[in-house]
Amino acid sequence: MADSIPVILSKARPDRPDRARMDAQLVEGLSGRPGVELHVLPHVYDLAPDGPGVEFLRPISGPMIVLAWLYPRSTFWVLDAHGVRGRLGQAASLAGDEPEPPPQAKAPNAPDGPDRTIWCVDLRAHDRAEPCLDEIGRIVDAALEPAAPEGLPAGALPDLIDEATRPRWYPVVDYGRCTNCLECLNFCIFGVYGLDASERIVAEEPDACRPGCPACARICPAGAIMFPEHADPAIAGDPAASADGLKLDLSQLFGGADPAHLAAGERDRALSEKQRREEEPPGEKVTPPAQDDLDRLVDELDDLDL
Amino acid sequence: MAKPLIFMMGRSPAFLPTDRRYARNHMWAEAVEDGWRVGLSAYAVKLLGDLSHLEWSVEVGAPVEARQQIGFVEGSKATSELFAPLAGEVRRINPAVVADPTLLNSNLYDTGWLLVLSAADAGLLSPDEYLAHLAACWPVAQRILKGQAGGDHGR
Numbered sequence: 326m327a328d329s330i331p332v333i334l335s336k337a338r339p340d341r342p343d344r345a346r347m348d349a350q351l352v353e354g355l356s357g358r359p360g361v362e363l364h365v366l367p368h369v370y371d372l373a374p375d376g377p378g379v380e381f382l383r384p385i386s387g388p389m390i391v392l393a394w395l396y397p398r399s400t401f402w403v404l405d406a407h408g409v410r411g412r413l414g415q416a417a418s419l420a421g422d423e424p425e426p427p428p429q430a431k432a433p434n435a436p437d438g439p440d441r442t443i444w445c446v447d448l449r450a451h452d453r454a455e456p457c458l459d460e461i462g463r464i465v466d467a468a469l470e471p472a473a474p475e476g477l478p479a480g481a482l483p484d485l486i487d488e489a490t491r492p493r494w495y496p497v498v499d500y501g502r503c504t505n506c507l508e509c510l511n512f513c514i515f516g517v518y519g520l521d522a523s524e525r526i527v528a529e530e531p532d533a534c535r536p537g538c539p540a541c542a543r544i545c546p547a548g549a550i551m552f553p554e555h556a557d558p559a560i561a562g563d564p565a566a567s568a569d570g571l572k573l574d575l576s577q578l579f580g581g582a583d584p585a586h587l588a589a590g591e592r593d594r595a596l597s598e599k600q601r602r603e604e605e606p607p608g609e610k611v612t613p614p615a616q617d618d619l620d621r622l623v624d625e626l627d628d629l630d631l
Numbered sequence: 632m633a634k635p636l637i638f639m640m641g642r643s644p645a646f647l648p649t650d651r652r653y654a655r656n657h658m659w660a661e662a663v664e665d666g667w668r669v670g671l672s673a674y675a676v677k678l679l680g681d682l683s684h685l686e687w688s689v690e691v692g693a694p695v696e697a698r699q700q701i702g703f704v705e706g707s708k709a710t711s712e713l714f715a716p717l718a719g720e721v722r723r724i725n726p727a728v729v730a731d732p733t734l735l736n737s738n739l740y741d742t743g744w745l746l747v748l749s750a751a752d753a754g755l756l757s758p759d760e761y762l763a764h765l766a767a768c769w770p771v772a773q774r775i776l777k778g779q780a781g782g783d784h785g786r
Contacts, residue, residue: 556686556703557710573709575678578772580656580698580714 679706719750
């Protein structure tokens with residue numbers, strides 16, 4: 326058994342100084358801590374596909390702990406998209422706070438990850454560093470068992486992985502849920518999705534995605550598509566919020582649009598924005614799927630001037 | 632206080648106090664010294680269910696357009712983005728309801744207020760007018776909701 330475990334701190338985006346304070350406290354609290362090999366990276370969702378951050382993460386073959394400002398499920402599948410795979414470990418189950426989640430029935434599309442645990446900690450779950458550090462301590466103890474922490478060599482100084490990132494926006498697929506139905510491939514008009522060599526859906530051109538457009542996540546029948554930085558927990562990867570599929574969306578009734586219409590609207594707005602920004606002549610006309618009944622209903626709603 | 636108006640959502644009554652005005656997007660608005668104090672109507676809260684999450688995408692001091700998306704709310708039955716009922720400036724945000732969104736269920740017309748907007752009374756409805764608006768909205772709302780719950784999105 327190894328005598329230390331890599332702890333990856335995925336820092337907050339630069340526009341969140343409040344979170345940067347906690348990042349700094351975590352670095353201080355974890356530096357030199359026995360059993361901890363601390364590496365500090367920019368926000369894991371923003372890492373470039375073959376940038377220094379991903380190049381650093383990929384060769385790590387054993388268990389690791391990843392601290393990020395995301396749902397653990399989102400962090401895990403973001404790493405998966407970067408080619409960093411394993412089994413998702415969640416610290417809450419160690420604390421006895423929550424019962425161990427029942428093993429999910431394996432979707433036909435789930436990849437066989439390597440036999441190692443990637444422990445994902447959601448830094449948003451705490452408003453102070455101390456409980457986070459306690460949680461990390463419990464994971465280190467569990468991961469390095471049976472070595473007693475006092476028997477471990479002092480940890481090294483933190484290793485800073487430098488990568489110039491900018492905020493990205495792309496779908497992250499939970500292959501534990503994805504059924505490869507290809508609704509997303511058919512729905513997205515930006516060419517984000519494609520099939521890999523084994524005919525499995527992948528976000529082939531993630532950066533072709535339109536920032537702010539979560540339409541494919543709403544359309545996914547399995548609730549398998551996440552946009553980790555979206556405001557709606559169900560879209561950002563909250564497993565509880567999205568377990569039974571997305572909830573009713575009342576935005577149309579409260580002044581916005583209903584999900585299917587909302588999704589098509591979001592997509593179409595993103596398209597027109599793209600066209601405006603690029604000053605392209607309107608190309609091939611994009612016709613949304615026929616939804617006559619729905620359109621009629623929405624027109625009625627518009628007439629009501631909600 | 633005068634008896635509230637009642638709108639029947641099927642068998643479930645939504646109470647509408649008569650001491651305030653209403654917006655078409657299912658918010659109530661009450662004149663206070665620094666503008667309009669607004670919150671969700673009982674109709675909106677009943678559609679959302681038990682509230683678990685509320686967040687704002689605007690801050691105090693921000694100017695808002697009418698119908699601008701300003702926040703997001705999640706309940707046990709549904710989620711929704713929140714839209715400004717009036718154009719104006721955000722004067723205050725109720726921290727208590729952000730910390731404990733269940734105030735929207737337990738005390739929606741008082742301590743469960745959402746924010747204060749400085750704004751003119753542009754297009755607010757009287758309780759009677761809002762009741763009529765609900766009567767007009769309800770059949771379409773029901774069909775939309777059934778369409779969504781059915782999961783076929785009309786296709």
